[in-house]
Amino acid sequence: MTATPVSPSEPELGRARKRKEDARLVTGRTRWTDNMSPPGTVHLAVLRSPVAHARISSIDTSEARRMSGVHAVVTGADIAQRQGSLPCAWPVTEDMKAPDAPSMAVDSVNFAGEAVAMVAARSAAEARDALDAIDVDYEDLDVVLDIESAARDGSPLVHEELGTNRNATWTFDSVEAGTGGDVEQALRDAEVRVDRTFRQQRLIPAFMEPRSVLVDPTGEQYTVWSATQVPHILRTMIAMTLGTPEHKVRVIAPDVGGGFGGKLQVTPEEMLTFLMAEQLGRPVKWTESRSETMISGHHGRDQVQRLSLAARADGTVTGLKVDLLADMGAYLRLVSPGVPILGALMFNSIYKFDAYRFTCTNVFTNKTPTDAYRGAGRPEATFAIERMMDELAAELDMDPMEVRRRNWISHEEFPFDTIAGLTYDSGNYEAATDRAMEMFGYQQLRDEQVQRRQRGDTVQLGIGISTFTEMCGLAPSRVLGSLSYGAGGWEHSQVRVLPTGKVEVVTGTSPHGQSHVTAWSQIVSDRLGVPFEDIEVLHGDTQSSPRGLDTYGSRSLAVGGIAAVQASDKVVDKAGKIAAHMLECSEQDLDFAEGRFAVRGTDKGVGITDVALAAFTAHDLPEGVEPNLDAEASYDPENFSFPHGTHLCAAEVDTETGGVRIRSYVCVDDVGSVVNPLIVEGQVHGGLAQGIAQALYEEAIHDEDGTLTTATFADYLVPSTMDLPEFRTDRTETEATSNPLGVKGVGEAGTIASTPAVVNAVVDAIRHYGVTDVRMPCSPQRVWRALSEARSSSATEAESGGGLGSSDSDGGFATGGDR
Amino acid sequence: MIPAEFDYVAPSTVEEAVRTLSSAGEDAKVLAGGQSLLPVLRMRLADPSLVVDLGKVAEMRGIREEGDELVIGAMTSHHDVLRDDLVSEHAGLIALTTRTVADPQVRHRGTFGGSITHADPAGDLLAPVLAMDAEMVVAGPSGRRNIAAREFFVDYFTTAIEPDEILVEVRLPKYTGWSAHYEKFNRVAQAWSVVGVATTVLVEGGKIARARVGLTNMGATPIRAEGVEQALLGAAPTEEAIRQAAARATEGTSAGSDANADVDYREHLAEVLTGRALATAASS
Structure with a gap:
């Protein structure tokens, strides 16, 4: 038999299908994290530093604690030991300087917007009101803002304990790498030399749905809903940061309204919401305002x-x-x-x-x-x-x-x-x-x-x-390894044919607007010959989709989509064994096209739906074939x-x-x-x-x-x-x-x-x-x-000098307004 | 983005609204369309104990003629102003300016009087109201009084309205037969004006018989560009005449600096945009 599907009359790949996701999303039948409130949920609000660099002299929370509806007020000092340090998964050099990164500031604040206290209260309004009653005394420190002056020796320091503002210097040289020549030589020999300095301004990801986290500690596991691009990474990182065993944490990224990288993060607020839920033993939800996104979400x-x-x-x-x-x-x-x-x-x-x-x-x-x-x-x-x-x-x-x-x-x-x-x-x-x-x-x-x-x-x-x-x-995991990244770049998928012939596709990628449900349905439809409508795509829940590395870097289709292809092909392989058994022929005599196994040269055949039912009843399966029509694949790109x-x-x-x-x-x-x-x-x-x-x-x-x-x-x-x-x-x-x-x-x-x-x-x-x-x-x-x-x-200016080449000699911007 | 707690009342007459306000003292805020007040409340830049919603005061909505005047109710939405034939006929500058205000959603909620009393110098409707010598009719505990536009705008976000008064309506002389233009310059379509120039001119016999020019965001209040108006009087609207008049656009201004424009650039824009506004108005 041949496992490669023959092109059906109208392949799904290349079709301008309208998105399966849209009917629900545009009619408001949405499941954003903030829409969900398990019974007993209390609301979290975070007090943020208004100053960019200061020592925290004192925090007085006594009045806030007495306010109506307030369950708890927590400062960085209260959780200093428990909170751990937020993860950086990409130590680019061995001698990289990295400060401790607490989710909530303990002794000092290092940017305006950093969390300094949090309130859990009966309602979001009461939590917000109580923030105004917290009194923080700051002792100002020198503020370091400009990159160029921060990089110079003698600059005031952001983190005194590091002794420098320089995190790391990373180089690539084509001579050292053996990929080419010496650039200094090339510049010396250049007939034309162009020198320029460009400024990449700081930008702020403006996803539509502000971030939101809900942690329910009342089950056997902690269930964490988060507006995240990376539920799988988040689960592992919660375990590694807080020490909560990984199998006791389930992370769900429900409907997520955009990310653009801004939700490729393990955030302070995810940890803080988790810790508050742990402390109170009841569900806790935090949802940010847009201005909170702007000052505290990463830039x-x-x-x-x-x-x-x-x-x-x-x-x-x-x-x-x-x-x-x-x-x-x-x-x-x-x-x-x-x-x-x-x-x-x-x-x-x-x-x-x-x-x-x-x-x-x-x-x-x-x-x-x-x-x-x-x-x-x-x-x-x-x-x-x-x-x-x-x-x-x-x-x-x-x-x-x-x-x-x-x-x-x-x-x-x-x-x-x-x-x-x-x-x-x-x-x-x-x-x-x-x-x-x-x-x-x-x-x-x-x-x-x-x-x-x-x-x-x-x-x-x-x-x-x-x-x-x-x-x-x-990404290829070996390349990520060579760049000192802390994880691999593979992706996982499972394809399950249900007893009635409908199909569930599990993907480890985590859509937040990219249309995975539609695209994966198209891919698997062609592979299995099952109608587009008969395919459901499951994602974004570490319980239903246990393995994956999530969505960023335009990886979902080129890595996760291929895992789905491979899992589908394994399903077809397995179905072929069962079909051959049902048709009493050799697998080699079967052709598979448009969801049907046909015995070559005859009109005998069996559809994949029939095969699925046969696998389910398991009354008569060939030797060594397990009673299911599921397969999974992990794909690591070359x-x-x-x-x-x-x-x-x-x-x-x-x-x-x-x-x-x-x-x-x-x-x-x-x-x-x-x-x-x-x-x-x-x-x-x-x-x-x-x-x-x-x-x-x-x-x-x-x-x-x-x-x-x-x-x-x-x-x-x-x-x-x-x-x-x-x-x-x-x-x-x-x-x-x-x-x-x-x-x-x-x-x-x-x-x-x-x-x-x-x-x-x-x-x-x-x-x-x-x-x-x-x-x-x-x-x-x-x-x-x-x-x-x-x-x-x-x-x-007099006529400019002869010869080719120009440079912005002051290291600034060549005749460009910089205001 | 949750406001602090406040009480809320929605009176149905002007008198009831005024009574409510005067008994609340200075700790009340008036809600019109909410396009400025709600963000201010949600960001807790203000925390009034009472919000008085004028949305149910029917007599404050609508547009009518009274002799030589056009009367626009303070609670009339931008959308209603925009589609009103009387406004187009007798106050073309108001119609043209309103068209540039934000987007359809904001124009359906936001009100003419709300924009004016908010008195943000970057708000677009202030300069036309000033240029057109409008009279503001305000109601207070001791009855109604009229305030000329020139006296009305006092400072950033500050008008001559007392805390226990409300703007009921705006009375505009009719500018029937005048041509007009609002030249708005902003960074993105929904951003506030960096600078705006509101102008309406009466061209008779090939000459500018009368001219009105108001500037948006060139000081703490809208600014009347009187130097420009004077320079235009009796002139044929030639390129040169307009250029010379526009050169006086910054007289009497006190522009501020922000991320979009430093003072020198803002003043430069005022001149350029005044020239463009006049050229467009005079040729329309």
Whole structure:
């Protein structure tokens, strides 16, 4: 028999199925954590430090304890021994400096927003009221905010006991790795050298559902509901942090409303809610306000990127040196130190460089901790290299796409070993680019740009390019091991055919908006020949889905989806044995297609539903076959997958106001084979919005005391559909060779690619005035100031010196407004 | 985001509302559409002991003509203002400005009078009301009184209304036949104005016979750009005349700095946007 299913008449893979999830979600039949209240639930509220760095002199909780409805008031001192230290699963270097990370501050607070006390009360309102009655005395300490000054010797320290603000320095050198040459040599020999410093501003994940935790200690196990991306990791980490035996903890991620990395965390509040439930012996629920998310949920990005690029005069890049400072904030969270390191593997992007050196120093400051945010290290890397390619093009007066073409890996060169030590399995940058250029009308827009420049139009036009790739499908466990990550990257699935022929698919990935239920139904439907409607997907509960590593890093489909494929194939194998027995033939004589085993050359056959019933009754099974039609698989990928694409942005810059309007945006993504084009489209649109938001709108801003001044959506500007252009998207499909579906992952592509496309467009629109950078977000004021400064300096400056190459000699921003 | 405890009453007449307020002293807050007050309560930036909801006071809703005046009830929603023919005909600037306020949800809940009495200098409706020389009719324990818009806006979030008074309606002279424009500049569609310029002009015989210009977010209150108005009088609305007039936009302003704009940029914007507002109004 052949286990490979013959394509049914209309395969599910590739169908634009509407999501199974939506009917329930859009009609409000939802199961958010905050919707649930087991009998006797009390409500938890957390008091947070208003100051960024201080010693706690005293906390007076006596009045709060006396207030109506209050069950308990707990301070850090009360749980100092019990609470343990929050986990960091990614110790990037052996000598990494890591502070103790208590869920609740005990002696000192290190960022504004850190928990200092908590109240459990009969109602959420009473708990909130009691917070106002807690009196905390703070003794101010020096506040450390700026990454660059924090990294210098002699800076005031965030954690006195560490003796430094530097967490770790991680390097990659192509000479040491044996992947290429010496970057210093390349820079010395360069015919053109471009030096730039870019600032990745701090961003705040703006998932729709605020975080919420409910812990019920009244059963044999503690049951923890949490708005998390990582129920499996959370279960293990609760056990490791608090010492509660792992088998006594069950974690459920019910409906979870978005995450973007912001819920890839083991949070202080999860531990605190757990401890309060343990103390009171009754269910305890904590649900945050949006402003709590903003100040205490982890932030993303926040890097200073110094780059030096060496090239020949014909545009061939010969080396890239990257020197990063990455702001960890006050503590290391789950994967904080590893986020910038993920970028190390991506700065070379789709290009063939001869030499590469990457250095990143992680730095502590008195700000909210940073951690994964959609793309996690890869958007930062992609931004830097794509901005540098444009800068190189400008230095050489070449078309920026031509510069890219000269340097990228051609489709004939795959698989390709990169300078960063990865092997790209497949790709076709030419095809995606050709299609995008055609859709965009590149040449017409360039012509219009020339005309506007010649006319001196108030509104100038810029064209921005981003030809990106990313690594996703996290991850081969051996690679994670080599990067000192504390876990593997495999994924698990179980496929169970029920007695009536309906199917349950268990996945260890944990959806929070990505449409796993629909996509997994499509995948398994094709594999088993069972109707799409007859498949249920179970996830997000460590009891029903006991093994898994959850959802982040665009891993679910490329890793978890493959586990489901493998489990399905095992089911078909097993069903074949039973079917052969039922049909009294040899397994080799069976063909399996569209859910039916047929004896080749006859009209005899049996459907998988009949096989399922036979397995259930077990009246007559072949020797050695267990009475069920279930199978499970754990899949550890051999390699990452490498989606890529070409994004083109045309932006209009109003030179009087500095306002930026995206006029058109075209992207052609290659995410490999597509399970459901509707879902892919949704991911691309959302991703684009998020990447454009970094380019133009979003920024976490702190005042000199370390107070976050953008702690509401009135000040932290998340764009809406009103602010975004109509996206024109298309796809090329170059199958990944590393997995049987040929899929790559699409969760982060739009976010990674779009940011540099937009900023390149903004700079391109006003480069002829002398502007070479605008710091993100490219707010109207920053654009206007960059223009004003460029105009005034070009008015006073003598003709610039001869020769190629430019550098921002002061280490600041080359003619870019930074206010 | 849970407000502190407060008592709540919903009177059905202006007199009852005023009586309730005056007996509550200064510790009461008036609730109109709730688009500003509710966030303030939920963030505990205010903790009144009493909230007086005007939502049931029917006489405070609606728009009517009275002779040379257009009267807009303080509790009229932005949505109702926007779709009202009288407003379009006699107060085009109000209609155009209201269109830029937030989004449909906010415009259905938020009220004309609520925006004005909240007196956020970044609020869009203040500058048009000031520019159009509106009169605010307020009711208090000793009856009603009219306050001219120029006297009404006192400071950031502060008006000439006493704690025991409520804004009942706004009376606007009719600007029938005037053209208008509101030039709003903000970072994202739902953000407050960085700067806004409200203008309405009467063009007669190819010349600007009368002009009104108000600025949003260029000081602690909305600002009347009188220098601009004077410069325009009698001028043909040429590019040059508008440029010269707009150059006076920052006279009398006291703009602040925030994350979106420092003072110099804000002043620059005021000039640019004034020019654009005038050009659009004069050509419409």
